[in-house]
Amino acid sequence: MRVLGDxxxxxxxxxxxxxxxxxxxxxxxxxxxxxxxxxxxxxESIIDxxxxxxxxxxxxxxxxxxxxxxxxxxxxxxxxxxxxxxxxEGESLGEVRDMVAGSxxxxxxxxxxxxxxxxxxxxxxxxxxDLEGGRIVVxxxxxxx
Numbered sequence: 001m002r003v004l005g006d007x008x009x010x011x012x013x014x015x016x017x018x019x020x021x022x023x024x025x026x027x028x029x030x031x032x033x034x035x036x037x038x039x040x041x042x043x044e045s046i047i048d049x050x051x052x053x054x055x056x057x058x059x060x061x062x063x064x065x066x067x068x069x070x071x072x073x074x075x076x077x078x079x080x081x082x083x084x085x086x087x088x089e090g091e092s093l094g095e096v097r098d099m100v101a102g103s104x105x106x107x108x109x110x111x112x113x114x115x116x117x118x119x120x121x122x123x124x125x126x127x128x129x130d131l132e133g134g135r136i137v138v139x140x141x142x143x144x145x
Contacts, residue, residue, distance in 0.1 A: 010062050011041055020133065075129060084135045085110045085119070088127060092144055093117075095139060107109040108136070117145060 002023060020027055027043035034040075045050050063110035069078070077099040085093040085108070094112035099121070109120040110125070119138060128138040 010066075011039055015062070017043070017062060019060055073123075075131075079138065080108065080129070081130055082134075083129070083131075085138050086135055088137055088139050093140075096136060102142050110138075112145065114145075119144065 003128055011029050011085045013029055013031060015029045016026055017029065027045065028119070030042040030044055032039050046055070047107075080096050083096045085096055087093060094110045097109050097111040097116065098109035100107045100109060100118065106121040108121050110117050110119055119137065124141060125141070127139050129136050
């Protein structure tokens with residue numbers, strides 16, 4: 001399992017995790033240990049390798065109320081999805097469709113009229129995030145859009 005957050009201590013025996021789609025709704029952690037670039041997690045009800053392989057690509061989450069407190073410049077991916085991306089001049093670029101976790105930095109996937117564009121989610125490019133106003137202000141380098 002590749003951990004997208006920074007808190008691997010969430011994977012403790014007895015912890016309930018929730019899936020991102022219908023193949024699985026909830027699992028309970030039996031054990032977890034470091035493995036390669038992630039964790040090897042054993043969960044109740046998944047008893048063999050074939051069952052585990054069937055769940056490849058499934059995202060598991062902790063209950064939202066159990067998440068850590070975010071700093072002022074941190075956001076959960078679901079807070080950003082659906083926001084309108086605009087330039088510093090106010091020109092609409094498109095809608096944030098997804099967020100891709102990366103090892104160097106995360107990237108916002110913006111659905112533009114010319115197709116998806118991945119924008120590094122760094123302060124040099126993403127100038128501001130206005131959750132209440134429903135927009136992200138982007139100062140893209142030349143050629144990105």
